[in-house]
Amino acid sequence: MRLITNLFLGVSAAVLLVGCKAGGDYQGLEYAPNMYHSVAYEPLKQITDKDAGRWVNSLDNDRGEFYNSNQYNPFAMNMRLPAPHTVKRDARGWLPYRGANDSTGLRLANKLVNPFETSPAMLDQGKVLFETYCKHCHGPKAGGDGKVAQGVKIDDVEHSMYPGVANLQGDAYKNITEGHIFHVITFGKGLMGAHGSQVSEEDRWKIAMYVKELQKK
Numbered sequence: 001m002r003l004i005t006n007l008f009l010g011v012s013a014a015v016l017l018v019g020c021k022a023g024g025d026y027q028g029l030e031y032a033p034n035m036y037h038s039v040a041y042e043p044l045k046q047i048t049d050k051d052a053g054r055w056v057n058s059l060d061n062d063r064g065e066f067y068n069s070n071q072y073n074p075f076a077m078n079m080r081l082p083a084p085h086t087v088k089r090d091a092r093g094w095l096p097y098r099g100a101n102d103s104t105g106l107r108l109a110n111k112l113v114n115p116f117e118t119s120p121a122m123l124d125q126g127k128v129l130f131e132t133y134c135k136h137c138h139g140p141k142a143g144g145d146g147k148v149a150q151g152v153k154i155d156d157v158e159h160s161m162y163p164g165v166a167n168l169q170g171d172a173y174k175n176i177t178e179g180h181i182f183h184v185i186t187f188g189k190g191l192m193g194a195h196g197s198q199v200s201e202e203d204r205w206k207i208a209m210y211v212k213e214l215q216k217k
């Protein structure tokens, strides 16, 4: 009996150890591989060819990439188009900003009120966002002296990379409102590009709050 137990233990250990060996093309034995390699549905996948990418599959079931796209949606897309005539709201129920991208829109934006109350936590978030999206041009204190605005010296010749970045500490900008900043981030202005598609509405308000805070310093 003892011999059998020992043999059993020995063989089990050997099997386990063999299973641990992996490398090169051999990835080792896996227990329940579909738990490790969950099928990733990518939103923009659109694979219409049934035979596409059979060799990419880790499950050895002869199914390829096609089966990672949604075969029931139009164009085999994983992401569905929104229902017609619907308007997207975010988790707070906010509708998209409807201000117009013109001088009237900018003037009206002056009166918009930041939906967030100023608080240290909000300003902390605003700081992180400002440093991600604005600092490289406007500088750490919004003084118009970011790395991109400064320019580079190549062979002793100064090249300006992005001239004309506004110094938001200057007198001309001291009195701009948070609504104005929100609008400018959304649509850009003059030489500054629009950031509305990259930065969410909520985040734009947090940045606007932080810019006003920087101006106090």
Ligand code: HEC
Pocket: 130, 133, 134, 135, 136, 137, 138, 148, 162, 163, 164, 165, 166, 168, 173, 176, 180, 181, 184, 185, 189, 190, 191, 192, 193, 195, 199, 207, 208, 211
């Ligand atoms: C690629 C460089 C660049 C980035 C990034 C950038 N800006 Fe600007 N910004 C500019 C330039 C250049 C101007 C001057 C525009 C002009 O007057 O033609 C400007 C102007 C402004 C103004 C003044 C607009 C006015 O009323 O005249 C504000 C406010 C502003 N930026 C805020 C921001 C904020 C907030 C961010 C981050 C979300 C940001 N900018 C990101 C380049 C940039």
